[in-house]
Amino acid sequence: MRAPGGLKGVTAIKLRVLFDIDGTLLLTDGAGRAALGRALEVIYGTTGPLAGFNFHGKTDPQIVVELLTRAGVQEAEIRSRLSSVWPVYLEALERELEDRRLRGRIVLLPGVRELLARLERRPEVRLGLLTGNIEPAARLKLTAAGVSARFDVGGFGSDSEVRIEIARIAVDRCRSASGPGAAPAVVVVGDTPEDVACALAVGATAVAVATGRHGVAELEAAGADAVFEDFSDTGRVVGFVLGAGGVAGLEGGAESGRRR
């Protein structure tokens, strides 16, 4: 796209929208769990209590440490082999995702495709990721679900074991990627109380969606600024997100609507 008039055509980035992946954008029918089980078996000879383990809101390294600690593996041993887990995990994840994709088991959640497209169209908005997935796993899951949106800044489980630390890293990257001038507003979108806590810890707006394991009331109690059952009423979601970034109303119409 040409920017007529040189710099005048460059739109400042006013808003960064950081998305969680699992339960927020898509569901992978247990591909991550199966792949991690495979990797833990290969590297540590045990998966720990994998079957009933709650992955939601946790980072990939945190999940490994918690599972193996419960299996009685010493922390020093867990950490000394942690970096060996990821190549095995990624190889297994690619296979598990492909298997499920072929069987139609990878679900892109309601309204997600339209939500991403409508936000991405706005020149003053950039999409990003804030997820407990290590970065290559995040990319594999998005590809498997057919998400083509461009997420240009992010924080990942490969940046830190601690989700709030990932949020701080992601927000720092948002600021430095946006260049000089006013720092962009940040909206964090997720499906767990942990996502909400991250948003609040970094001074971002928290948008929560009840398409994971947590209901609307629980997400509201966690302090989310807006909670949606799902993203099927896309205009309302876009309106809220743009409003949080102070860029609503430029198109008028449905997107100027606020929640309640």
Ligand SMILES: [Mg+2]
């Ligand atoms: Mg999630």
